[in-house]
Each structure stands twice: as structure tokens, then as C-alpha cells.
Amino acid sequence: MPVQLYHHKLSAPARVVRIVAKQIGLSLEEKEIDLLSGEHMKPEFLAINPFHCVPTLVHDGFALWERWLYWDSGTFFSSLKAYYMPAIPGKSFQPEAAELFKKNASALDESLKNTKYVAGDKLSVADISITVTVTLSTAIGIDTSELKNVQKWLKQVETDLKPSTWQTLVIDPANGLADLLKSMASKSS
Ligand SMILES: N[C@@H](CCC(=O)N[C@@H](CS)C(=O)NCC(=O)O)C(=O)O
Structure with missing residues (x-):
């Protein structure tokens, strides 16, 4: 069966994929x-790639698009930064970036319907990276509580981390950055 490239x-x-x-x-x-x-938004393609982007490779029923760490760094965390970074020079948060972030979070939720962790059945660095992004978004006030698969996966990651890591390295610093950003953004209004 040949490798298919959408x-x-x-x-x-x-x-890039075609050149390689x-x-x-x-x-x-x-x-x-x-x-x-x-x-790319038709159900046939969304069933292959809920993130609806090309390039997407398919081989023997296995679909591969960008890997999770790359997605977090290039797409997910970027959309969160686009929301909060303007607050650092004292401007306001960017609500349209929050909408984009939520769309990305919904696609993550869709993908987590099928797997325990983002990249399959084992905890990976990508889970930790994306956990840090989601928990920071929550601390800043972007509500993703309706995303049941994301919430279930977060609980799983929390359980998997060593005792105290969740509080000291995930939740407390996210709240610390959120407080700082909120105080900077409020100075601008
Ligand atoms: N970081 C992704 C980016 C993929 C991407 O943005 N593809 C665009 C075409 S250049 C696309 O499919 N856009 C449609 C969409 O995202 O809905 C990758 O390198 O694979």
C-alpha cells in the first residue's frame, strides 16, 4: 500500500514533505x-485529520500530520501567546486570539477521544508540554472546562506526575504568570 500524501x-x-x-x-x-x-473542512478529510491541515500522510490507515510537540510550539502555545503577549508591554489581551486558541483546544479534545495520551497510550513529553499550555490558558481565564476529553486527560497527567509536581511546577507558576499578566493588562485600561 503506497504512502498517501494529502x-x-x-x-x-x-x-517540504514532497521535497524530502x-x-x-x-x-x-x-x-x-x-x-x-x-x-479540508469536509467530514471525509476531518475524519483523517481533525486539525484539517496539509500536509497529512496516510499509510495503512495510520494518519500522520505535524507531531504534537511541533503543534504545541507552532500552533497551540503560539495562539495562547498571541492572546497574552500584548499585555506585557501594558496593552490589553487579544480576544480574537483566545477564540483561535479555543478552536485549537477543541481539535485537541476531538483527538483525545481516540487516545489516552496525545501521542497514543503512553505519557510523553508532548503531554507535559501541552498540559503546561492548557493550564496556563485556564489560569489566564480562557475557559475550556466544557472539553471533557481534555479535562479527563489533564486529570490523567496530574495523576502520572510525581507528587507535588502538579502543584509546584504546573499550577502555581501558571497562576503566578496569570496574576502578573492581569496586573500589567489592567494598568493599560
Ligand atoms: N505546522 C503545520 C502547518 C500546516 C498548515 O498550516 N497547512 C496549511 C496549508 S499551508 C493548511 O492546511 N491550512 C488549512 C487549515 O489549517 O485549516 C505543518 O507544518 O504541517
Whole structure:
């Protein structure tokens, strides 16, 4: 069964995969997704990749898009920073970035329907990275309590961490940063 690549010919990250495949001699069955007409938002593609982006590789029923640490750093935590960073020079929080963050959190929730941890059935660094992002968002006041799979997964990560780590390295510093940001943002209003 050939490796399938869902892509768009003008997509920069999708071209990276196509270039690497050529370099290593991997033949791909390329399937173009029409991003402009919204084909990536159709149920058929969402069933493959709930994050609806290209490039997406599929092999023998296994779908792979960006890895979780990359997603947290490039997409999820970035959307949280876009919400709160303007407060640091004393401006206000950016509500439209919070909306984007919540959309990303919903896609995470969708993915956690199928797996115990973000990357499968074992705790990984990606769970810890994404936990830090979600708990910081909660401390800052972005409500994701309705995301049941995310909440269940957070409880699991809390249980898995060594005693006291959750409080001292997850919750307390998140609240500390949130308090600082709120005081800076309020100075601007
Ligand atoms: N960090 C991702 C970015 C993927 C990405 O943003 N792809 C764009 C096309 S260049 C896309 O599919 N956008 C549609 C969407 O995200 O809904 C990666 O490198 O794979």
C-alpha cells in the first residue's frame, strides 16, 4: 500500500514533505486537497485529520500530520501567546486570539477521544508540554472546562506526575504568570 500524501501544490509545509520524499526516494500517492474551496473542512478529510491541515500522510490507515510537540510550539502555545503577549508591554489581551486558541483546544479534545495520551497510550513529553499550555490558558481565564476529553486527560497527567509536581511546577507558576499578566493588562485600561 503506497504512502498517501494529502497536500496542496502551493502549501509551503506540504512542499517540504514532497521535497524530502524525492530526496529519500519515497514514492508518494499525492492527493491534492482544494483548500480554497474548503475541501479540508469536509467530514471525509476531518475524519483523517481533525486539525484539517496539509500536509497529512496516510499509510495503512495510520494518519500522520505535524507531531504534537511541533503543534504545541507552532500552533497551540503560539495562539495562547498571541492572546497574552500584548499585555506585557501594558496593552490589553487579544480576544480574537483566545477564540483561535479555543478552536485549537477543541481539535485537541476531538483527538483525545481516540487516545489516552496525545501521542497514543503512553505519557510523553508532548503531554507535559501541552498540559503546561492548557493550564496556563485556564489560569489566564480562557475557559475550556466544557472539553471533557481534555479535562479527563489533564486529570490523567496530574495523576502520572510525581507528587507535588502538579502543584509546584504546573499550577502555581501558571497562576503566578496569570496574576502578573492581569496586573500589567489592567494598568493599560
Ligand atoms: N505546522 C503545520 C502547518 C500546516 C498548515 O498550516 N497547512 C496549511 C496549508 S499551508 C493548511 O492546511 N491550512 C488549512 C487549515 O489549517 O485549516 C505543518 O507544518 O504541517
